[in-house]
Amino acid sequence: MKATYFDGKQMKYDENYPDPKPGESLVRVSLAGICGTDLEILDGYMQYNGVLGHEFVGVVEKSENPDLVGKRVVGEINAGCNKCDSCKKGMQRHCPNRTVLGILKRDGAFAEFLALPEENLHVIPDSITDEQAVFVEPLAAAFEIKEQVSINPDWKVAVVGDGRLAQMICQVLKLSCLDVTCFGRHETKLSHLEKFEIKTRIGITPSDSQSYDLVVEATGSNSGFADTMKLVKPRGTVILKSTIASRENLDLTPTVVNEITLIGSRCGLFKPAIDALVTGIVSVDSMIDSTFPLEKFTDAINHAKKPDTLKVFLKP
Template identity: 65%
Template sequence: MKAAYFDGSKILVTHDYPDPKQGETLVKVRLAGICGTDLEMIQGYASYTGVLGHEFVGEVVKSSNRNLVGKRVVGEINAGCGRCQMCTTGLERHCTERTVLGIYKRDGAFAQYLSLPEKNLHVIPDSVSDEQAVFVEPLAAAFEIEEQLKIDINSKIAILGDGRLAQLIARVLGINHKNMACFGRHQNKLQLLSKLGVQTKIGILPEDEHTFDVVIEATGSESGFLDTMKLAKPRGIVVLKSTIASKNKLDLTPAIVNEITFVGSRCGPFRPAIQALASGVIFVDDLIDSVYPLDRLNDALDAARDSEKLKVLLKP
């Protein structure tokens, strides 16, 4: 099959990549999204080799469950062993034996086909387009924040970043919270948030420092972590969303002095993400910049790296 294979140093499209393994549900990929994690992995994050890509929508072509065949699906990316305490308590994402689609020991979505266990798949309703469905995985990651934290309705929230994930986080938190500010660097991206009623800022001013109850870091850069220290109140909460290929040491002294609580946050619940798209509570169409065929992978990656762009999709 056609697939984009990353050998640890470079990524190339090949037309004779092995088909996905037998014994799982086989999915023909209709669209895949390029995210910040994919770009970081190409730079060395996670030391992965294989097919990248974990945001996708596809059509089931083979499954032990006949009712799934022909259905459009998205998939949860963590596949656990199914036996350990983490798996039996619903935390497969923390199973020590897990594989992760396009990230760890499991080929991903930058290919014509992928495979996942049936239980990982969610059927997409007809009211959700393919382009919208690609956002389910990152949108679920945005919903995860309030799964982990019960944020008080009156809390003052800062979002650092104006890119793909930050946009989704602002839209999800905006359902229940109005006292939010988004700190970014790109006026065109911040304008999308301004239209939603989110206060936007370029740069941190002295009057912003140490005034926020909750700070969510979604910049995809090292500087984002340092900026959280400027914005969080003493004893505030910092939610870390970025996965960054960095070899630099970060000074945690300000976090200790100000008794900051850090929350690492990754994957989240798919059902509320799908429901939000189907009901129109969350709108994502304005975040899509372009769609490239897999044969133009390098052009797609260049576009995804462009700081002025938001979501770039691949069509295998």
């Protein structure tokens, strides 16, 4: 099959990359999205090598469940062993023996085909386009915040970052809170949030300091954590979403002094994300940027790295 893969140093294109091993549902990839985590892997995050890509939509070609064959699907990225205590408690995403699509010991979606366990796959309604379906995985990560924190509708909420995930988090939190502000660096990106009545800021002013009950860090950079700590109230809550390749030390002193609650947040359930796209309570269309053929992966990645770019797709 055709695939682009990371050899630990650089991305390469191979027209004869090995097909996925049998034993799981085989999906022909229709469209895959380039994510911030993919870019971090290219900088050394997770020390991964193999086919990147974990945001995708495709059609099931083979499965032990005949009802799935021919269906358009998206897939949860964590595959647990189904034997350990975490898996028995339904927490496959925390299985110590898990593989993660395009991130950990499992080839991903920048290829013609991928394989996942049947239980990881979710059928996509016809009302959701392929482009919208690629957003299900990161949108599920945005909804995970509401699973982890009981949000008070009277809270002042801030999201630090203006990229793809940050923009979806803003929309999801706006469903629960009237007062949501996105702190970013790019006017073009922030302008997409105006129609959702989400406040936007470039830079932090003295009046912003320690004035937010809940702050979500979604910048993908170490500097984002420092900005987050400036914004959160004493005894407030901080949600950490960034996965960062850099090993630069972070100053946690303000966390202790101000008794901040830190919550790490990663993947989420797919059903709330799919339902949100079907009903239209969350919109991702304004984040759709451009699509590149698989063999033009270098151009696609370079474009995805540009400051004003939102979602870039690869099409096998």
